[in-house]
Amino acid sequence: MSIQSFNPPVRTLMGPGPSDVHPRVLSALSRPTIGHLDPKFVGMMDEVKSMLQYAFQTNNELTMPVSAPGSAGMETCFVNLVEPGDKVIVCINGVFGGRMKENIERYGGIPVVVEAAWGDPIDLNQVADTFKTNPDAKMLAFVQAETSTGALSDAQTLVRIAHQHNALAIVDAVTSLGGVPLKVDEWGIDAIYSGTQKCLSAPPGLSPVSFSQRAVEKIKARKTKVSSWFLDLTLVMGYWGSGAKRTYHHTAPVNALYGLHEALVMLQEEGLEQSWARHVQLHHTLRAGLEKLGFEYIGRDGARLPQLNAVKVPAGVDEAKLRSILLNTYNLEIGAGLGSLAGKIVRIGLMGQTCNIRNVMLCLSALEAALPQARA
């Protein structure tokens, strides 16, 4: 066996994530590893926490990056909050709502499903009605930004409905954080998870989460032990909590956290509102170009994510062939459809660092050149 060092090609990442990682963040990843209990590292953890509080717009004490990708952030929310027998209303309008349901079931919860067509946002009236017929529901779970379809649901109103029925609101913000307005405290979100590889533009591997005081109280009042040792927040808090002496729980992914730290410094430099505005502005530019080329957006006006453009390819075009030409000829990655949309749509990401005018121009011009060759 003689395997050589791996040198990846330089791609432009316009899929559904990972997004382009800025050289500053790549460079931060390669800084010297120090111990996970080193006082200097602990100081950096405090800064990561502050900057995540800013990104989430929250003062929640329990705000931190889980040491694993977004799926583990999802699991952290459900494994800690759901006890056997808990009824949870779960909204499904794409792949990730379905994954939430799967989580609820694995921890012994009883999911009550509210479904919307793939591409549509969650219907607010339907959720309110479901609470009326399920007054014992303890939680509402939904995806703010469905990565599989580009649909944006009205998180603020959904949380309000949950609270009217005395339920906690659990929100998937994997694709939304940093890209569209999200205000954890103002909206009253109780548990939220995200990923680093979307609008934050750090590499994949960490999952920022935040929990309200009400959520922390539900966790503290559990009658059963959390069915995961690694993700048990009552243990993890000893390491990420502030003030007192840090307790060793697991070894934090030191260099990955350097990268997230730098990505959050960059977000702070730009400003959250400015980042949201940039995503909207470049989405409009991309959209005008895509429609001119014959791509048709799925979903509804007013409920689409600027950072995730899910479009049907023009008639007669083979989407797999199109993606393959873009990747191999232009080093440009765009995403395929997932689940029931596989083969029908492509997903063009404009997330975080990817979201700049140079990439929009590249994408439109590469698509124009590739389309004739991608006819089925």
Next chain:
Amino acid sequence: MSIQSFNPPVRTLMGPGPSDVHPRVLSALSRPTIGHLDPKFVGMMDEVKSMLQYAFQTNNELTMPVSAPGSAGMETCFVNLVEPGDKVIVCINGVFGGRMKENIERYGGIPVVVEAAWGDPIDLNQVADTFKTNPDAKMLAFVQAETSTGALSDAQTLVRIAHQHNALAIVDAVTSLGGVPLKVDEWGIDAIYSGTQKCLSAPPGLSPVSFSQRAVEKIKARKTKVSSWFLDLTLVMGYWGSGAKRTYHHTAPVNALYGLHEALVMLQEEGLEQSWARHVQLHHTLRAGLEKLGFEYIGRDGARLPQLNAVKVPAGVDEAKLRSILLNTYNLEIGAGLGSLAGKIVRIGLMGQTCNIRNVMLCLSALEAALPQARA
């Protein structure tokens, strides 16, 4: 808020992990991020798998890095293999055996504990006797290299005893992999997990695991769903399995895997046997020096890890003060005692890239200089 970029100090890492990361590995971390389903990335995953098979000395098809630190690797083994009601004999001679027991309980298993004094290896006769009184035990779990004490247990014989009683053997190799002999196939280990930040000298954040065919069959025959979606091997295998089309499960930590890949290339260049020999050789040099300075090893002759030196500080020396002087004056990290050994011992790691003669000299000479100042 105006948080600046984080520039860590340059430390020499002689604690219980993370160990020193070679510049080649740090540099690999900062290579451009590509998509987790990119054909080039998938090719790299295949190489990581081959090189992990080499490190573990196994042909197990189900060999891969879990996308989270060692604790998640432990959880991957137990959450997949333990079904409610399964009896598991678990050996405890330090912190990490205790954590295994905690895992077994969380997934509904019934732990039967075999205890040894902290610092001692697991007693083989005691395990054999425990199987005789618990003929229905389905698994034996133990730590080959106890990071909290430096004890090395006889993994080969322990696995043989488990198999004599028709039980599967689950082995914690977090600190052993790459540092001491470990032969998964020859010894017949059924499930094993490790970490990247010990003798492999990649940053923390990934957990290599491997499962025998017998283990895979037990997982496939489960009557209940695995109580973790993120760590469910029947799902993860769709992404890491070879041959067929990769199925998206979660987003792999792309850049962290670049680092592991490079660390494994370096292990392959040195050769596993040469790495084991280097650890023994430098351990002897360090040991001679430590004993001369008045440090006394805990544990038993013939059952100590070369890569983790757990020693009592000389009488009258404050170990916390000693560690603090080393860190602040010499940028040298050594580890504290854990659990019942806290305040009594220090742990000096000689793992992976840390294990070189320059570090041994630095450590001995810094200790000699610091000892007089560290008197309580």
